[in-house]
Amino acid sequence: MTGGRMLTLEQAQERLLKLVTPLSIERVDMEGALGRYLAEPLFARRTQPAADVSAMDGYAVASSDLAGPWHVIGESAAGHPYAETVVPGQAVRISTGALLPAGADAVIVQEDLARVDHHVTLTGDAPSPAGKHIRCRGMDFPEGREILPAGIRIGPAQAALAIAAGHKHLPVCRMPRIAVIDSGDELAPDPETCEAHQVPASNGVMLAALARTLPVEITRIGPVADHLDALLAAFETAKDVDLVITSGGASVGDHDLIRPALEAWGARIDFWRVAIKPGKPLLVAVKTAGARQQIVLGLPGNPVSSLVTAYHFLLPVLRAMLGARSPLPLSFDACLAAPLPASSDRREFLRGLWDGATVTSHVLQDSGALAALAASNVLIDRPAGMPAAKAGDPVRVYLLQNGGIA
Numbered sequence: 001m002t003g004g005r006m007l008t009l010e011q012a013q014e015r016l017l018k019l020v021t022p023l024s025i026e027r028v029d030m031e032g033a034l035g036r037y038l039a040e041p042l043f044a045r046r047t048q049p050a051a052d053v054s055a056m057d058g059y060a061v062a063s064s065d066l067a068g069p070w071h072v073i074g075e076s077a078a079g080h081p082y083a084e085t086v087v088p089g090q091a092v093r094i095s096t097g098a099l100l101p102a103g104a105d106a107v108i109v110q111e112d113l114a115r116v117d118h119h120v121t122l123t124g125d126a127p128s129p130a131g132k133h134i135r136c137r138g139m140d141f142p143e144g145r146e147i148l149p150a151g152i153r154i155g156p157a158q159a160a161l162a163i164a165a166g167h168k169h170l171p172v173c174r175m176p177r178i179a180v181i182d183s184g185d186e187l188a189p190d191p192e193t194c195e196a197h198q199v200p201a202s203n204g205v206m207l208a209a210l211a212r213t214l215p216v217e218i219t220r221i222g223p224v225a226d227h228l229d230a231l232l233a234a235f236e237t238a239k240d241v242d243l244v245i246t247s248g249g250a251s252v253g254d255h256d257l258i259r260p261a262l263e264a265w266g267a268r269i270d271f272w273r274v275a276i277k278p279g280k281p282l283l284v285a286v287k288t289a290g291a292r293q294q295i296v297l298g299l300p301g302n303p304v305s306s307l308v309t310a311y312h313f314l315l316p317v318l319r320a321m322l323g324a325r326s327p328l329p330l331s332f333d334a335c336l337a338a339p340l341p342a343s344s345d346r347r348e349f350l351r352g353l354w355d356g357a358t359v360t361s362h363v364l365q366d367s368g369a370l371a372a373l374a375a376s377n378v379l380i381d382r383p384a385g386m387p388a389a390k391a392g393d394p395v396r397v398y399l400l401q402n403g404g405i406a
């Protein structure tokens with residue numbers, strides 16, 4: 001375990017991600033691949049389009065004859081090509097996506113033509129350049145080209161591209177199995193019967209919901225009492241998962257038993273504490289059993305600390321297990337709508353609301369303030385030791401997948 005100085009966010013993320021080996025590869029159909037990460041680069045099995053096709057509804061003609069008039073000799077519709085050759089003076093009725101007949105290398109849109117029986121004349125402009133309305137063979141991709149890199153997430157466009165390139169199945173890493181453990185004597189399992197000395201166990205559902213934004217199999221455990229034996233029994237229940245997530249008991253109090261319980265279970269603490277607020281008591285451990293290795297993420301109990309550390313550590317570790325090539329969250333600059341006071345000596349992630357133009361920090365920044373968290377859609381990155389910032393100053397923000405207006 002690292003002693004003394006706390007790790008920075010980036011050091012801790014790097015250290016955690018080094019512990020990850022991507023999970024084994026399986027081949028799944030396209031519906032099953034949605035939301036997963038491609039395990040190997042994908043190459044086109046066919047050329048798209050496979051032949052020159054029209055991009056508009058109109059008439060196919062020879063580019064050496066763009067003045068007309070033309071005699072209509074037939075039709076090329078999508079899925080029904082015209083088999084004969086077109087010569088100057090002839091035109092073929094053509095629809096969007098239909099194959100260009102032999103001899104035709106220009107398409108005149110029907111809005112620029114007048115048709116009477118089998119004769120068409122130009123009433124508007126001929127295409128310039130002549131091939132303007134033609135999608136050439138291979139315009140999208142030729143057979144054999146790498147169309148998607150390994151580690152990219154399969155969303156709607158990637159799935160469509162893979163299908164268009166002739167793939168029915170995709171290689172992806174199997175879904176991580178994770179266990180989410182709520183711990184704390186004060187936690188009430190039923191929010192409708194919660195006494196004054198209790199608090200409803202809300203972290204488990206929140207962490208599971210955040211994890212579910214990725215393809216995972218989740219087991220929920222707890223609430224577990226603050227006793228070594230109870231925690232050990234919970235870890236044993238989770239002995240077959242890839243990743244164990246605990247919430248609560250990560251700090252220094254007499255009843256904060258996650259670290260001793262993990263050590264008693266035989267896990268090695270890799271690091272504890274990160275120089276961020278909220279989220280300082282984050283803990284990472286590794287349990288090895290033969291060739292199998294499980295990662296344990298001990299998240300702080302305060303609900304906001306739990307969510308912020310899950311955002312910066314749980315989601316990246318899951319993405320890495322799933323084979324993502326860039327597992328860390330992305331940030332961008334936004335301008336402040338209102339001033340911010342000077343920052344403290346710990347890098348802070350303030351909960352805020354970004355409206356698409358400016359960002360406003362929430363007035364209540366307590367790490368137990370769930371209402372403020374639920375009203376936020378970004379984390380404002382405030383480095384340590386910054387002077388006060390004024391409205392209009394740029395700040396770095398991370399977009400939360402947090403429901404609400406997010």
Ligand SMILES: Nc1nc2c(c(=O)[nH]1)N[C@H]1C(S)=C(S)[C@@H](COP(=O)(O)OP(=O)(O)OC[C@H]3O[C@@H](n4cnc5c(N)ncnc54)[C@H](O)[C@@H]3O)O[C@H]1N2
Nearest residue numbers: 182184201202203204248249250251256280300301302305
């Ligand atoms: N003397 C010190 N005290 C504390 C320190 C410190 O450095 N020195 N660190 C503080 C920080 S920072 C945090 S964050 C908290 C985290 O403590 P734990 O991870 O041990 O969390 P607990 O004490 O178990 O709980 C804190 C808080 O969160 C509530 N909680 C816990 N689990 C859940 C749950 N599943 N659902 C809803 N709410 C939950 C719990 O009731 C407490 O109110 O420690 C500080 N203390």
Ligand code: MOO
Nearest residue numbers: 278279280305367
């Ligand atoms: O770091 Mo604690 O997470 O401030 O609330």
